[in-house]
Amino acid sequence: MTGSFEKPLVTFAVFACNQEPFVREAVKAALAQTYSPLEIILSDDCSDDNTFTIMQEMAASYKGPHQIRLNRNPVRRSIGGHFNTVVGMASGEFIVVQAADDISLPQRTLVSWEAWEKSERRATSLHTDFIQIDIDGQEIDPVFKNEEKYEPGQLMAQLVDPVCYAKTLKPILFGCTHAFCKSLFNTFGNLPDDIVHEDDVIGFRSVLVNGLFYINEPLVKYRLHDTNMYLRKNQSGLDIKALEQNEQRFRRDIRNRETMYAAFLLDLQTAKSQGLIDEQVFESTHQEVERLRKQYHLMGKYLDSGFFRRLYFFQQLKQSRQGDFYCTFLITRLLPRPILFRLRLLKHRFALVNRKLLFLKGLPITKRTAS
Incomplete structure (x- = not known):
């Protein structure tokens, strides 16, 4: 050296x-x-x-x-x-x-x-x-x-x-x-x-x-x-306040992803103008990045809207994606947040009771991920 x-x-x-x-x-x-x-x-x-x-x-x-x-x-x-x-x-x-x-x-x-x-x-x-x-x-x-x-x-x-x-x-x-x-x-x-x-x-x-x-x-x-x-974004909330905090983090993450893909679009334009990528790579990448930016934009609009507007944005999201992962994930958020949070707390408490019963019976406990 x-x-x-x-x-x-x-x-x-x-x-x-x-x-x-x-x-x-x-x-x-x-x-x-x-x-x-x-x-x-x-x-x-x-x-x-x-x-x-x-x-x-x-x-x-x-x-x-x-x-x-x-x-x-x-x-x-x-x-x-x-x-x-x-x-x-x-x-x-x-x-x-x-x-x-x-x-x-x-x-x-x-x-x-x-x-x-x-x-x-x-x-x-x-x-x-x-x-x-x-x-x-x-x-x-x-x-x-x-x-x-x-x-x-x-x-x-x-x-x-x-x-x-x-x-x-x-x-x-x-x-x-x-x-x-x-x-x-x-x-x-x-x-x-x-x-x-x-x-x-x-x-x-x-x-x-x-x-x-x-x-x-x-x-x-x-x-x-x-x-x-x-x-922290993967931690399950144990009370209404924690669930509300997790929801706010989720919303911020959606907005951050939209901002990230918007930055990708700007960098693609720069790469094209400076001859760093050819036209075909630019077109295919630009199309996919814009699709993803729009997806997160619609998700942000969905989360910030009332019930009837959410139905509209939900349909837009469903049409813009292959597969139904996000549709399954977002459909629960058609519910008003207070109702959604209380249902999640009930589910969490039921899971705790179930785990305790399994423990008392000496049966194996399966770890499940909260939705």
Whole structure:
């Protein structure tokens, strides 16, 4: 390996928002990165707690070789806007990202940079395997399964049809493991400020330029806890308040998906105008992405409407999809929410009673997923 003076400057960015219990460990992991030269950006999205104060204290006391830069957004910018700010600050062409509740292993940046060089810098997005931990940092059985069947440590180019990626969002790029090239932002521009699924949007950009790569090595400890959006949306509510919160999260997720596919459409237009994809790929992908954007748009309209308008949007959704999964899922929401929530509570309580009876009889208990 060449000396550090011949290596390019890499940026390691820690994104934080109201993560006071975890940020100290996250920053410590950033400062412990073995790659050099390294620029570390500690960025806070206008937290209400002491997250940024901890970042400031740790930056002030750091005596190591890395360059430390601090940023605090004066107003909350959400994920897309926060990414735009940090990418605009970054001096490195290659950017490794970490949330302030996750922990990067010390070799993460070095291994990612070596993979980028091995790809001859064709990798515009690099993602890796990861370890899953609980709120206390203890390793847990994986909630999210690794679907990639490669040799340990193997670097693989993931050549994906853009239509397939739009339909499935696979191969799944977990943002907690993401490193990407700043050139994606130079080519496609900033993310929409209100984007939440930034990893899917940046991943789609890399699919369009054939730059999506995967390293089959765990380089990040991904923390799952009660404020983690992917964990909490799968939890069953136990009372009316919890059910209402879950319903609001579901509505936000529908809107976020619509925003994501709208961003896909913009990036497709850019790819076409710059000659990155041919006309046939553009047309087929644009048709599928627009269908998905419309689907989530109709779902949002459905959820925001009264009973009779819901019947109209329900019919529109039924006609626009193959299969009946969403129709089955949404039909229950024709009911007024207070009635729907009480029926769900009754179902939940009945399931608890049934489980207790089975336990008392010594019979096996089958775990069922709440609808």
